Amino acid sequence: MKDLGKLTVRMEKIGESAANQRIDNFLFRFCKGVPKSHVYRILRSGEVRVNSRRVDAAYRLQEGDAVRIPPMRIAEKDKKRAAPAAEFPVLWEDEALLAIDKPAGVAVHGGSGVSFGVIEQLREARPQAQFLELVHRLDRETSGVLLLAKKRAALVAMHELLRSGGIDKRYLVLVKGKWTKHRLKVDAALHKYLDAGGERRVSVNQEGQQAVTWFALRKAWSDASLLEATLKTGRTHQIRVHLAHLGFPVCGDAKYGDFAWNKLLAKRGLKRMFLHAARLAFVHPLSGEKLTLEAPLPPALQAFVDVLE
Numbered sequence: 001m002k003d004l005g006k007l008t009v010r011m012e013k014i015g016e017s018a019a020n021q022r023i024d025n026f027l028f029r030f031c032k033g034v035p036k037s038h039v040y041r042i043l044r045s046g047e048v049r050v051n052s053r054r055v056d057a058a059y060r061l062q063e064g065d066a067v068r069i070p071p072m073r074i075a076e077k078d079k080k081r082a083a084p085a086a087e088f089p090v091l092w093e094d095e096a097l098l099a100i101d102k103p104a105g106v107a108v109h110g111g112s113g114v115s116f117g118v119i120e121q122l123r124e125a126r127p128q129a130q131f132l133e134l135v136h137r138l139d140r141e142t143s144g145v146l147l148l149a150k151k152r153a154a155l156v157a158m159h160e161l162l163r164s165g166g167i168d169k170r171y172l173v174l175v176k177g178k179w180t181k182h183r184l185k186v187d188a189a190l191h192k193y194l195d196a197g198g199e200r201r202v203s204v205n206q207e208g209q210q211a212v213t214w215f216a217l218r219k220a221w222s223d224a225s226l227l228e229a230t231l232k233t234g235r236t237h238q239i240r241v242h243l244a245h246l247g248f249p250v251c252g253d254a255k256y257g258d259f260a261w262n263k264l265l266a267k268r269g270l271k272r273m274f275l276h277a278a279r280l281a282f283v284h285p286l287s288g289e290k291l292t293l294e295a296p297l298p299p300a301l302q303a304f305v306d307v308l309e
Contacts, residue, residue: 014065017131017152023050024057027069034072042070083116085124091145091293096154096286098122098132101295102146104272108137118146131155136162136234141254144171144277144295157285162234168281171229171239172218172297174274174304175248176261179225184215186242190235201255202237204245211235213242221308224251228278239275250275270304 018026027039027048046054047070050061061067088100100118102108107117119134126132135147135158149155161167191208195201212232219226225248229239237256243249244256251257251265252273281292297305 008071010069012067012069014061014063014067015130016063018061019063020152020156021061022057023048023055023059023061023067026061026067030069031072038072042072083110083120083124086118086121087125088118088122088146091295092291094284094287096149096151097135097158097284098148098150099280099293100146100148102138102143102277104141104143104298107140108134108146114140119148122148135159138277139237139240139275141252141273142171142275142277143298143301145280145293146277147280147293151286154285158282161282161285165232166282168279169231169234169277170279171231172274172276172278172301173227173229173239173243174251174301175225175227175243176223176251176258177225177248178220178222179215179217179227179248180220181215182217186213186215186246187211188242188245190238190241192236200236202235202241204241209233209235211238211242213239215243219305224308226305268304269307270300272300274301274304276301 012030024039024043027043028036031039040057042048043055043057048055049068050059050065052068088102090098091101092099102118107114109117109119119132123129123132129150131150131152133149133155135149135155138144138146147158149158158167188204188211189206189208190202190211191205192200192202210233214230214232216228216230217225218228231238240250240253240256244253249257249261250273252262252270253275254262254273276297277295278297279292279294281290283289284291296302
């Protein structure tokens with residue numbers, strides 16, 4: 001560990017953002033750098049107290065709880081460049097949820113060679129926010145509707161909606177080739193793996209996880225087609241891999257696409273992958289309101305459609 005914090009007892013007051021969390025999960029997040037075995041030991045020994053009482057690892061915190069955390073050697077955060085604060089176009093916001101129009105080329109979070117993403121930039125821009133977490137993810141080169149939770153209760157409820165299929169997620173995607181079917185259901189399992197260079201990839205494999213996508217034709221030209229894709233499952237790179245498997249690669253897709261075709265498209269003005277999260281529809285988990293959140297095609301993609309027209 002790096003520099004060690006002072007060995008003192010900490011008293012933490014539980015706010016809304018940590019309410020309903022298990023005490024062990026709270027400690028894992030609060031005491032980063034401390035082995036899990038040590039966290040469980042101090043819970044068993046009674047060194048951790050909630051409202052001056054012993055609790056076990058399964059105890060769920062309540063708003064207003066006073067948590068005593070015994071002296072521990074906790075690694076201080078490495079001094080690194082903070083994410084630059086940034087706001088993004090807001091499509092919807094209330095006290096529980098935030099929907100933004102994510103631009104292409106911006107990761108949703110740091111990691112895998114990316115030092116920061118949308119979530120880190122929003123947290124820097126909103127230091128007063130007690131809670132801000134991603135509800136779902138978009139690929140770095142995908143633009144469109146991205147949903148975040150401002151309350152833990154909203155996050156838990158939205159994750160349940162995702163698992164149960166209660167969220168209607170639709171994308172606009174341009175593919176190589178002339179699509180002739182009006183609607184097509186693709187039910188092809190997907191398997192994640194690392195290639196020889198250590199890069200994450202996905203392929204159609206019957207031993208993988210079930211993945212279902214519905215495709216509907218919006219407009220077809222002689223050498224390209226604009227489709228609406230509706231996700232019934234949320235697997236990594238699902239739309240891109242399903243379309244490549246069908247022989248209709250996504251225009252501008254540098255990982256699963258037709259690379260020679262992409263070069264021709266770049267000369268015609270398409271400089272990015274043509275995949276856009278256009279719509280999210282669901283029932284608000286806290287208010288019961290029916291929400292339909294939409295993001296228009298970015299100017300660069302709309303301009304390319306105009307070229308095709």
